[in-house]
Amino acid sequence: MIVCSCNVISDHDIKAAVAGSDDPLRHAKHVYGCLGRNVECGRCARNIKAIINETLGDCADACQAGCRHSRNRADTPLEDEEAEFALAAC
DSSP states (O other): EEEETTTTTHHHHHHHHHHHSSSSSSSSHHHHHHHTOSSSSSSTTTHHHHHHHHHHGTTTTTTTTGGGGGGGGGSOOOOHHHHHHHHHHH
C-alpha cells in the first residue's frame, strides 16, 4: 500500500528501511532520509510512525536488552558529519 503519495513510498519500503537499518529509525524524517527522499506535505507522518512502531515492536519506545539496536555506541564513535551521511546512506 502506498503510504506517502508525494514520494511514492509504500508500507513495504518503510518496513524494509526500519528492519534493515543498523540504527533505530524512530521518526518519519529518519525513514525519508534512509530512503533518500525529502518530506513534502507531511500528511503521511502519522502513518509512517505507526508502521515504524509496528515494525520495531518492543523497541518502538526504547530498545530492550538484547536488541540489535542497543549496541554500545562507544565502540563505534561517529563524527556529526559521518553520522548524517550514515543515515542518508541506509
